[in-house]
Structure formats: structure tokens, C-alpha cells
Amino acid sequence: MTELFGVPLAVLAGQVMIGLINGSFYALLSLGLAIIFGLLNVINFAHGAYYMVGAFVSWGLLTYAGIGYWPSLVLTPLIVGAFGALFERTMLRRLYGFDHLFSLLLTFGLALALEGMFRWIYGAGGKSYAVPPSLTGVYNLGFMVLPIYRAWVIVASLTVCVGTWLVIEKTSLGARLRAATENPSLVTAFGINVPLILTLTYAAGVGLAGLAGAMAAPIYQVSPNMGSSLIIIVFAVVVIGGMGSIMGSILTGLMLGVLEGLTKVFFPTASALTVFIVMILVLLLRPAGLFGKDK
């Protein structure tokens, strides 16, 4: 068997693969966080909880309504996004005038409440979600076997990330969004409904988290605490990348996922700590973050 640095190539490739998958989820979630933070100036602590809710919605659609993977890939982000829009309209909006601390604490409370509610209803154990029939099976690449579903997740989430980046950077809707970030009162004077943009932005960011949850359901166990354990890592990713650039948060997410996978090959016990150690190093060497413009 071929080896690289004394490690079988198949093992190495397998871990890079897992790293890329984790990385695509980091990217999707930190992208949503960056979009929300950019416009609303709110750090959405409930982002992990929305991801968890997305996985449960997808699982629920299949279990209770018999709605399969493909329709739920569209429905889940819409349902989660609608819930997010409702939350923004009824609660989060009232806090824009206050210290940032309060919106952070509000979303933190929401995260706790959602996690507690799902644990109450479904218990702490995980539910499994079968890989859709159209995506079962593997590709044999010669040096490794690649499950089709995993390849799909990487391709799909990268497409969504790049798509979101294109919408924000290259379309007129994105231009309005960026303008509203720079100077909301001026944009309002041009007759653009800024409060509506805020709601839609929050819904879109949260919808991305829901989509990530729906895609994660067949890979990980669908469980109430899947969100909180992930979001803390994503926060570290956000600190490393800085929330200044959309592309920056996508790249940082992927990079750290792969790095974590590689650590698992060489120092298995340290892999859970990789992202945090990188965060400390970045803070000591380049406090503003890799792509950061500190606000």
C-alpha cells in the first residue's frame, strides 16, 4: 500500500475527506454568522441551535410526513428561515438600539431554550437519518473509497457558499445589502426598506444553518446537542478568520476542517483541540484574524 509520511495513503485521504466535510459545515455556519454580523451587528449565538433544528426538521419531515431528502433540502431552510424571521421581528429587532451584549444574551437564551426543548421531547440520544437512495453507494478512486453522499455534501455546500458570495458581491440585491451595512440611514433615504432587509438577512443566514443541518442529518446522529458542540468550534473559526470577509470565512472554515482531519492522523488525542490551538496562535501573532478588519 502506498504510504505518505509513514501513514497509509488511504487513511490520510480518508481523514482529509472527513476534514473537508467538517470544514464545509464550518464554512456554511461561519458564512451565515458573518452575513448576520455584517448587517445586523448581532452575533447570533443561536446559530448552532438553528443547525440542530434544521436536522430535526429534516428528520421530522421524513418520519412524520414521509417527505424525502430532496424536497426537505428546500423545505428545511425555508421553515428554519421563517422561524428566524419571526424571532427577528418579534424580539431581536427591539434590541438593536441597546448594547450588543443584550442581543448576544438573547440569542444565547434562545439556544439554551431550543436545545432544552428538543432534549425534553426527543431525549439526549441521537436519531439516525438514512442516506437517500439516489446518493448511496461509493466511488472507488483507486487509493480510497469515497461514499457518494459525502462527496455530494462537499460539492453542494461549496456551491452554496460560492453562490452566496456571488449574490452578495455581484448582484444588485447584494449591493443594496452592502450599502445598508455601510450606512443604513442613507440607504433608507433612498427609499430602500432597511428593516425588511434586516429581517431577510437574518432569515437567510439562519436558513443556511438549517440547510447545513439537513445535509448533516444523514452523516451525524440527529441529536439535541449537535448544535452547541459545533457552534463553539465555529466561533473559534470566526475568531481565526475574522468576520470582515465572506470569502475569508469560507476559506478559513474549510482550511481548519482539513487541518483537524490531518491532526487526527498524526496526533489523534489532540484533534479536538486543533481549532482552539490555532485560535490561540492566531490571536498571539495576528490579533485581528487572518482576514480580519476588526470592528
Next chain:
Amino acid sequence: MAHRYKDFRPRLVSPMQSYGLLAVVAAVAVLAPLVIYPLFLVKVLCFMLFAAALNLVVGFAGLLSLGHAAFFGGAAYAFAQAAKVWGWPFEVSILFGVVVGAALGFAFGLVAIRRQGIYFTMITLALAQMVYFLAVQAPFTGGEDGIQNVPRGSLLGLIDLRDTITLYYVVLVIVVVCLLQIRRMVHSPFGHILGAIRENETRVTSLGLNTSRYKLLAFTLSAALSGLAGALKASAFQLATLSDVSWHISGEVVLMVLIGGIGTLSGPLFGAIFVVMIGHFLATSGLPVSLVVGLVFMACVMLFRRGFYGETVEYLRTRLLSGPQATPKADK
């Protein structure tokens, strides 16, 4: 967070009345273990100290930390290890817990104060999660079981702490001394500089003060006191577990400060009593603690941002005292 260090507004209670209040509180504190389960009271006292310690950075220096469980739980492990495995006496083990808490706080502070605002919060949360992962993997923490049956021993070899009522009075004295120290610190020049940093950091820098050093010192002190709270709790329950270092504890203690009143001296103490009581009643009711805690959190942020204590004081002020100075200032 419109706290004033020197409140020139009319006093709500006269000095005589405040001594009276103090006497009532002291009597309640001394007599409470005759009526209420003492171990529960010790838990309340530990969380009062923990909340007051967190408030030192959140309320008075404007640094929201979501990583304080690392100091609380880390010190609990340190105490348990010292008292059980190494067989150190009670007071030395407690001191060791405080030192571990302070050291962790210093290390966290060095990294976290390099960024401000929400980044600071995210960094403290991430670092605490790192401590949590270390606690899961390290051999001495006993994984899911934690360190159990930690002996309480005796204070200075004289006072036997196996009796929970005795332990309560010892903890009461320690906590009261610390709370008075916190009060003194807040009113000291150091406390005023922290307040100035919270209000306008750039300005303090322009006055020639090294704000990072003040923030680091405040953070380390807060961590040391949180460590003391954690070590005392571990001594009372004779147990140190993973739940003490989990992010839920960090969240709960922030809730205590928020619910009582950020930046008030007494608010967090009431918040601690309230949150520990909720946890106690929910434990038997079957309702999930985190759902209720989360909802209380949201209600508190939406409805009374100054906290129960802060809102009550403001309400009494407007009701009882009239005149232009008495109008409540809107929160920032």
C-alpha cells in the same frame, strides 16, 4: 448599564435604615441553616460568590466572559485532586484551587484581551471549551464520573468540617469577606479605572494608562474568586465533575448576573439565589432546566435589562423620591 460609582442622587434608605437592613440580612444568614437544608445554602453561597466575581468583569469592566466555568470547574478539580489524591489539608487545597483558577484566568486573559467586544466573548467561550475537552481526556479527572468522595477534612486541624452546618458557617465567613473585598475593589481607584475603560477605552489609553494591564488584572482577580467559589462547592459536595466546566455553567452564572442587575453590587447575589432555586425546584419537577433557564434569559433581556434588583431600585427611586434627579436614566 448605567451604574454610577458615586451616586449623587438622593439615597433610598438612610444610613440608620441601611444598618437595620444589614442586621436583618445577617440574622437571616446566621439562622438560615436551622430552617433550610444546609448543603443547599452552601451551594447558594458559592454561586453568590461566583456571580459577584463574574460581575466584577462583566459589570464593572464591561468584559462579557462566557468562559468562567473553566475557572470554577478547573478549581473544583484542583481542590478535589489536592484533597483526595495528595491528601493536602482543607485550607491548602482550597488555596490550590484559587491558584489554579487565577492561573487559568491569567492565561485566558492574555489571549482574550487582544480582541474586544463580542470577539472577547467568543474567545473566552472557545478557551473554556478547550479546558472542557482537556478535562474529558485528562486521566486524573475521572472522565464522566468525575472525582468522587473528596474528603472535607478540617479547618486548620481544629474545626471538623464533616458537619455540614459547621461547613456552612465557614463558607459564609469566607464568602462575606470576599464580597466585602469586591465592594472595596469596585470603589477603589482601580475600580474607577475599570469603569472608565468600560465607558471609553480609547480615552483611558490617551490618558497614559495601559488598559490591557488593568483588564488582565481584573480578569485574573475575577477568575481567582470564581476558583474559590468552585473549590468551596467541590468541598461541600465532595465532588468535582465535568458539568462544573461545561458551557452551561458559564451561561447560568451570566444569567445570575443579568437577572440580578449587571453592574450592581447586590444584584448578582439575588440572581444567584433565584437561579439556584429554579434549578433546585426543576430537578424534581421533570421539566428541563435548560429550557426554563433559556426562557428566563430571553424574558430578562426583553423585559428588564437592568435586572430585578436594578429595576426595583429604579422603581422605588421614581416612586419614593421626586425631583429632576430621580428620573431614571435610560440604558445605553
